[in-house]
Amino acid sequence: MKVFESLESEVRSYIRSFPAVFDTADNALIWDIEGNEYIDFFSGAGTLNYGHNPDAMLNAISCYLSRKGILHSLDKATLAKEAFIKKFNQVILEPRQLEYKIQFTGPTGTNAVEAAVKLARRVTGRRNVIAFTRGYHGLTAGALALTGNDYYHQSTYGGRSDVYHAPYDQYFGSEVDTASYLKQLIEDSSSGVALPAAIILETVQGEGGIYPASKQWLNQIADICQQHDILLIIDDIQVGNGRTGKFFSFEFANITPDIVCMSKSIGGGLPLALNLIKPKWDQWLPGEHTGTFRGNNLAFVAATQLLDFWKDTEFSTEVERKGQVIGGRLHEWVKAFPALNMSARGRGMVWGLEIPENNVAKHISKQLFDEKLLLECCGAKDSVLKFLPPLTIERDTLVQGLDRVEKIFKQMY
Template identity: 65%
Template sequence: MNNFMEFESEVRSYVRSFPTVFERAENAVIWDEQGNEYLDFFAGAGTLNYGHNPEQVNQALINYLSNQGILHSLDKATVAKKRFMEAFYQTILMPRNLDYKIQFTGPTGTNAVEAAIKLARRVTQRSNVIAFTQGYHGLTMGSLALTANDYYQNQSYGGRANVYHAPYDGYFGSSINTAEYLRQLVEDSSSGVSIPAAIILETIQGEGGVNTAAKEWLQDIEKLCKAHDIILIIDDIQVGNGRSGEYFSFEFAGIKPDIICMSKAIGGGLPLAFTLIKPELDQWQPGEHTGTFRGNNLAFVAATELLKNWTTDDLSQEVHKKGCIIKDYLEQLVSAYPELDMSVRGRGMIWGLDIPQPGLAKQLSRVLFENNLLVETCGKDDHVVKLLPPLTIDSAQLEEGLRKIGFGIEELINREMTPLHHDIPFTNHF
C-alpha cells in the first residue's frame, strides 16, 4: 500500500477503509493480489447491482472491441447508443407507461444532478431549489449546494446559495408531517422560502443513513409540486436500477417525477449517467449543457446487456426475497444485542444497521474487513453500517456475509470471535 500513500492524493477515501490491493472479481466475490477472497456487500457503492464481471456483459464488450466498435463519439449517433435507447424504451419506459426524453450527461451522477437543476431553473425561470436534510447529490458545485452534510462544505466553495434544505420524511420522528410542514412554507408568502424551481429528493437516502420515505409522503410532495408548477426531481443514482426491488425506486409510490437522475449501476461498472426528462421540459438549446464523455459507447453496450435482466419480473422477486432475509437477520441482531440500542431500516436490497454508540459502526466495518467482508458506513456520524450486496448474490453467500456481521458484533463486544453466544438462524424465504 506504500505506493498509494506516496503517489495518490490525500483525498483518497475507500482505499483507507479497504487497505489491500484488489486484482479480480466475480459477482459478489473479490480477490486481492495475495489471493485473499472477500465477500462484497459494498458493490462499488451501489454501482455493481448486477455483480462484478457479468459474463454476458464481458462477452458483449469483447465482441464490440473485436469489431473495432467506436469508443469515443461525443454525442454523435452510434449503433451502440441506438441499441441502448431502443432497449431502454422498450424494456423500462414503455411497460411502465413512462414518457421521457434521455439526456446523456457527463458520465458521473453529480453531472446528471447538475443538468437536472440547471434545466429546472432554465424552464421555470426561478432560482431556488429545495433539497432535504441528510440528502446527498454529489460534490461538484451545483450538486454540492444540495448535499446536506457539513463535512463536504467549506465557505470558500461558495456556500448553498439559492438552496433550502427542508426536513426529510421522519426527520422529527412521527410527530410532524414534514410534507405538510413544507407545503405551509411554500404557500406562505412570508415564510422566507420562495416557490422553488425544483424539489429534489432521494426516495431512500443512501449516504444520509439509509433513511426511507413513505409512499404517502412522496405522493404529498408530488401533489405540492403539481399545485405550484414545481419540477420534481428524483435522484435515483444509488437506489435505482433495481436496488429497491423495482427498477425505479419511486414506483411503489405510484408517482411520476418530472426529471429522474440515473447513473451508477446503469453501466454495470462502466461510467454512464443521464437524466430522464418529461418531453415538455426538454427546452435545451443544442450544446447548452455538454461534456466530452457524454457518449460512453462501451457503457451503452454493457447497459443494453444488463437491461435483459428486466424483461421479466424474476430479478425483482429475487431482490424482495433477499431483502426479507437481510431485514429479518438484522432485526434478530437488534433483538440479540439490546445493550447496543441498534435499529434497522431500508428497502429492497439496501439496508442500514444503525449503531448509535459513537464510533462503533466504523469499528465494526474494520472488523468485518479483517474477516473478509466489505461494507461501508454512512450517516452524518458514520453511525450506520450500510449493506449493498449485488442483487445477483447467491443466497448462500448472502447468508454467509450476514453471519459475518453477527460474528463481528460479537467480537466487538467480547473481543474474540468464539464462542458465538448469539447464533442467529435464518428464515427460509426461498
C-alpha cells in the first residue's frame, strides 16, 4: 500500500475502507495479491450488478478486441453502438411500452445528470430544479448543487442557487405527507419556490442511507409534474439495472419519467452513461451537449451482451427472491440485537441496516473487512451498513456473507 499512500492523492476513499491490493475477481468473489478471497457486498458502489467479469461479457469483449473493433468514435455511427441501441430497444423499451430517445453523455453518472438538468432548463425556459433531502446525484458542479450531504460542499465550489431541496418521502416520518407539502409550495405563488424546470429523484436513495420511496408518493410526485409541465427526472444510476428487482427502479410505481439517467451497471464495469429522453423533449441542437468519451464502444459491446439477462423474467424473479433473503436476515438482527436500536429498509437487492450509535456501523464495516467481506457504510453519518451484493451472487455465497455479518454482531453483543 506504500505506493498509494506516497503517490496517490489524499482524495482516495474506498481504498481506506478496503486496504488491500486487489488483483482478480469472479462474480461475487474478489482476490488480493496475497491470495485472500473476499465476498463482495459492495459491487463497485452499484456498478457490478452482473458480477465481476461475467464470462459471456468477457468473451464478447475479447472477440471485439481480437478483430480490432473501433474503441473511440465520439458519436460517429459504429456497429457496436447500433447493436446496443437495437437490442436495448427490443429487450428493455418495447416490452415495457416505453418510447425514449437515447442520449450518450460523458461516461459517468454525474455527466448524465448534468445533461438531464441542462436539457430540462433548456426546453422549459426555467432555471429552478427541485431535488430532495439526502439525495445524491454526483459531484460535478451542476450535479453537486443537487446533492444534499454537506460533506461534499465547500463555499468555494459554488452554491446551490436555482435548486430547492424538498423533503423526501417519510423525511418527517409517516405523519407528514411531503408530496402534498411540495405541491402546495409549487402552487403557492408566495412560497418563494419558483416553478421548477424539473424534479429529480432516486426511487431508492442509495448514498443517502437506503431510503425507498413508496408507490403512492412517487405517483403523487409524477402527478405534480404532469399538472405543472415539470420534467420528472429519475436518477436510476445506482438502483437501476435490476437492483430493485425490475430493470428500472420506477417500474413498480407505474410511472413514466420524462428523463431517466443511467450509468454504473449498464456497462458491466466499463464506463458508460446515457439518458433516456421522451421524444418531445429531445430538443438538443447538434453538438450542443457533447463529450469526448460519449461513445465507449467497448462498453457498448459489454452492455449489449448483458442485456441477455433481461430476455425473460427469470432473472428478475431471482433478484426478488435473494432480496427477500437479505431483508429477512436484516429484520432478524433488528429483533435479535435490540440494544443497538437498529432499523432495516430496502427493496430488491439494495438494503440498509441503520445503527444510530456513533461510529458503530463504521467499526463493524472494518471488522467485516478482516472477516473477508467487503461492505461499505452510507448515510450522512455513515451510520448505515449498505448491502449491495451482485445480483448474480450464488445463494450459498450470499448466505456465507450474511453469516459473517451475524458473526460480528454475536461477538460484539
